Amino acid sequence: xxxSNNLVARLFERQTHRSTPGTNIHxxxxxxxNLVPSYTIYDVECPDHSFxxxxxxxQYLISFSRNYQELIVYRPxxxxxxxxxxxxDVHDLPPRANxxxxxxxxxxxxxxxxxxxxxxxxxxxxxxxxxxGLFATSTxxxxxxxxxxxxxxxVPSIEKITFHLLRLEDGIILDKKVFHxxxxxxxxxxxxxxxxxxxxxxxxxxxxxxxIQVRESGNLVDVHAxxxxxxxxxxxxxxxxxxxGTINENSRQKQALLNSNEGVPNSGHSTxxxxxxxxxxxxxxxxxxxxxxxxxxxxxxxxxRLKKKFYFHFQDYVDLIIWKVQFLDRHHLLIKFxxxxxxxxxxxxxxxxxxxxxxxEAAEFVAFYQNSADELYFLLxxxxxxxxxxxxxxxxxxxxxxxxxxxxxxEQLTCLKNKSVSFSQFVKKTLVSLPFxxxxxxxxxxxxxxxxxxxxxxxxxTDRHRQSTDHPIKFISRRQPKIPKFKIKPGxxxxxxxxxxxxxxxxLFHPILPLVISIQQTMFLQFSVVNIHFxx
Amino acid sequence: xxxxxxSSSGGGGSSGGGRTSWPSTTSPSGKRxxxxxKELDSHPPPLSSAGPIAxxxxxWLATFLGPPGTPYEGGIFFLDILFPxxxxxxxxxxxxxxxxxHCNVDSSGNVNLDILKDGWSPALTISKVLxxxxxxxxxxxxxxxxxxxxxxxxxxxxxxxxxxxxxxxxRFAK
Numbered sequence: 001x002x003x004s005n006n007l008v009a010r011l012f013e014r015q016t017h018r019s020t021p022g023t024n025i026h027x028x029x030x031x032x033x034n035l036v037p038s039y040t041i042y043d044v045e046c047p048d049h050s051f052x053x054x055x056x057x058x059q060y061l062i063s064f065s066r067n068y069q070e071l072i073v074y075r076p077x078x079x080x081x082x083x084x085x086x087x088x089d090v091h092d093l094p095p096r097a098n099x100x101x102x103x104x105x106x107x108x109x110x111x112x113x114x115x116x117x118x119x120x121x122x123x124x125x126x127x128x129x130x131x132x133g134l135f136a137t138s139t140x141x142x143x144x145x146x147x148x149x150x151x152x153x154x155v156p157s158i159e160k161i162t163f164h165l166l167r168l169e170d171g172i173i174l175d176k177k178v179f180h181x182x183x184x185x186x187x188x189x190x191x192x193x194x195x196x197x198x199x200x201x202x203x204x205x206x207x208x209x210x211x212i213q214v215r216e217s218g219n220l221v222d223v224h225a226x227x228x229x230x231x232x233x234x235x236x237x238x239x240x241x242x243x244x245g246t247i248n249e250n251s252r253q254k255q256a257l258l259n260s261n262e263g264v265p266n267s268g269h270s271t272x273x274x275x276x277x278x279x280x281x282x283x284x285x286x287x288x289x290x291x292x293x294x295x296x297x298x299x300x301x302x303x304x305r306l307k308k309k310f311y312f313h314f315q316d317y318v319d320l321i322i323w324k325v326q327f328l329d330r331h332h333l334l335i336k337f338x339x340x341x342x343x344x345x346x347x348x349x350x351x352x353x354x355x356x357x358x359x360x361e362a363a364e365f366v367a368f369y370q371n372s373a374d375e376l377y378f379l380l381x382x383x384x385x386x387x388x389x390x391x392x393x394x395x396x397x398x399x400x401x402x403x404x405x406x407x408x409x410x411e412q413l414t415c416l417k418n419k420s421v422s423f424s425q426f427v428k429k430t431l432v433s434l435p436f437x438x439x440x441x442x443x444x445x446x447x448x449x450x451x452x453x454x455x456x457x458x459x460x461x462t463d464r465h466r467q468s469t470d471h472p473i474k475f476i477s478r479r480q481p482k483i484p485k486f487k488i489k490p491g492x493x494x495x496x497x498x499x500x501x502x503x504x505x506x507x508l509f510h511p512i513l514p515l516v517i518s519i520q521q522t523m524f525l526q527f528s529v530v531n532i533h534f535x536x
Numbered sequence: 537x538x539x540x541x542x543s544s545s546g547g548g549g550s551s552g553g554g555r556t557s558w559p560s561t562t563s564p565s566g567k568r569x570x571x572x573x574k575e576l577d578s579h580p581p582p583l584s585s586a587g588p589i590a591x592x593x594x595x596w597l598a599t600f601l602g603p604p605g606t607p608y609e610g611g612i613f614f615l616d617i618l619f620p621x622x623x624x625x626x627x628x629x630x631x632x633x634x635x636x637x638h639c640n641v642d643s644s645g646n647v648n649l650d651i652l653k654d655g656w657s658p659a660l661t662i663s664k665v666l667x668x669x670x671x672x673x674x675x676x677x678x679x680x681x682x683x684x685x686x687x688x689x690x691x692x693x694x695x696x697x698x699x700x701x702x703x704x705x706x707r708f709a710k
Contacts, residue, residue, distance in 0.1 A: 234707050241637065241700060275645045276708075277614065277633050283710060286612035289599055293585075303580050303587075306599075311587030314597050364710060 005480065007034040029399065032445040033477055037514040038486035039536035042493040046100030046530045051508055051519060053463060055126045056397055056443055058512045060168050061104055068118040070111050071135060073168060074104035076510060103532055108171040112164055113137040120186040125194045125439055130216060134199065135164045136186050152321055154340045155183050155205045165220055174218030182206060193438045195327035195389055202325050207278065209325055209333065230279040230363040284356060285317055287365040320354065326435035327389055333358045334435045355434060377427040380434065381413065388436050400441045400461060401449040408449040408478065444509035446475060452485065453478055459488065459507060468505035468520055470495045490518035491529050565623040569593050572662045581666045586617065594619040598666060602709065603673050607701035611709030627656035628665065637704035639676050639687035648682045
């Protein structure tokens with residue numbers, strides 16, 4: 001790595017010295033130590049939008065109108081100005097630097113939501129390969145919705161959830177997918193996971209994982225629906241087999257009626273209460289059963305084990321619902337199962353939970369863990385990058401710090417591990433992050449823990465609102481621990497007049513440029529202070 | 537090791553058996569079920585097993601591994617067993633929770649076994665019931681069919697029947 005901290009010296013060194021094989025990108029990223037967003041323009045004049053995020057390639061800034069009906073997309077541009085005379089550095093920035101439009105050019109404004117629908121402000125997925133964006137709009141939640149048609153009791157219902165696929169180049173809506181009377185956890189992309197061209201959507205209400213393919217042509221195509229049935233033609237096979245007597249004939253007609261309602265992926269729920277275990281439950285239970293059966297060769301011991309570990313908990317296993325899903329690769333899903341209460345509530349830490357790995361092609365489970373399983377924890381500790389599967393396979397996202405690719409993050413984890421009172425509690429706490437939420441981490445190099453150190457309570461790569469303090473957030477160089485490289489201060493320059501008012505801030509880091517937007521909002525008040533941090 | 541709720545639920549007319557009113561260990565049926573459980577523990581039937589769900593005595597789950605050499609090979613079948621309060625004077629109710637292509641099991645999971653109906657005798661035990669269920673895996677009884685088309689196919693075209701049953705096992709009982 002570089003010997004000097006001086007930018008010019010580093011550039012020379014790059015010309016004359018080769019980097020260690022395989023580390024050229026790491027070395028290039030070190031230049032970010034010299035190029036930091038250290039200059040702040042406070043309270044920028046900007047349109048009153050809700051800013052969501054930069055796309056992972058830095059091409060677009062996504063924002064929504066305050067009434068959550070419209071999508072407004074900007075292209076980040078660099079502030080440019082000319083000055084006459086010598087010694088340009090001492091000049092102040094021109095007055096228009098205070099304008100949002102000097103940094104961002106509006107590309108277009110598209111109306112996404114219609115009538116009673118609103119844009120889900122926390123939901124956005126980006127497909128870098130063909131620059132498609134996936135957005136969601138929905139109607140209001142109904143909390144005490146009756147559990148009809150095979151729905152899980154206790155899960156709220158949303159009358160209509162629409163996914164919109166947009167080509168971000170020109171804002172053309174390419175395709176839509178509508179879910180009716182369903183519940184999908186859209187907050188922070190929780191219920192939806194994008195991997196390459198596959199999208200997994202978890203219907204909490206009908207306990208179905210919908211696998212949807214995004215075609216290059218811009219179409220959303222249903223590929224699998226895993227839940228009541230595991231294979232695509234299972235239902236067809238069931239109805240076409242000879243066993244179907246009069247009862248099934250009847251339900252098949254209903255099915256046909258339902259299916260005529262086109263574009264509704266979840267119309268296939270059986271209308272009669274089902275006595276049989278759902279396809280995915282049958283597979284899960286038989287996997288658990290077989291595991292215990294094979295564990296013990298002695299018959300009498302086996303009986304005892306089955307009684308204690310399987311029959312005793314059988315109803316609990318049956319009552320488990322799918323909470324969250326992520327892709328591990330194109331064929332394997334990591335599924336988190338838990339109780340109904342925990343699936344809906346935000347803080348599900350104290351609810352019992354299980355992790356299972358499911359192979360979609362073979363339609364079988366490969367592994368099953370409790371949320372206190374050491375084995376899964378060790379896998380996560382060593383191979384976190386295999387769990388964090390970036391959907392786009394892009395260069396930027398490959399360098400997001402995790403405890404398996406970054407020594408500093410690893411040390412932090414070890415420190416937490418040593419501090420924790422009980423190991424199993426620690427394991428549970430760490431495993432809460434599984435399955436990972438799609439595109440929830442900013443790929444910005446300023447969050448690279450081998451370059452910078454910062455207080456993770458105040459700021460981190462994870463895309464969340466944070467409580468804001470009046471102190472600027474320091475980013476300290478890893479190599480020179482005494483020198484703060486830059487500070488990010490959200491809110492007005494002079495600090496807030498009312499110190500008691502609760503404030504939350506969010507930070508949007510550009511993935512490549514030294515450009516950050518910080519938005520500070522005072523609770524219960526609508527206005528927000530937007531600062532732009534960049535390299536002057 | 538077995539718990540009980542303390543209250544004897546003997547006379548309750550609850551049918552179908554929720555988990556709320558089960559025969560306690562002090563009731564005659566509870567004692568009987570306890571005894572059968574012990575017997576089952578010491579002599580488990582081949583390729584099957586059964587046990588009470590949670591701590592209720594009258595709601596059991598039975599598991600059958602599809603016998604080798606049959607089209608059900610490789611499948612794992614779960615069955616609900618509900619003991620009425622009048623047990624052993626009334627037979628337990630057995631339901632498939634796993635889909636199966638079988639002429640003696642209807643599309644709602646009901647099993648047609650003579651010993652679970654008119655052929656029931658208080659001298660029979662759960663082990664006998666498990667053995668009887670195991671025997672219909674090995675030899676379906678087309679003469680007492682709940683699903684006549686399957687029984688018909690079984691008699692007319694055994695090969696096709698076995699193919700279908702194996703396909704069902706593969707799809708729904710893995």
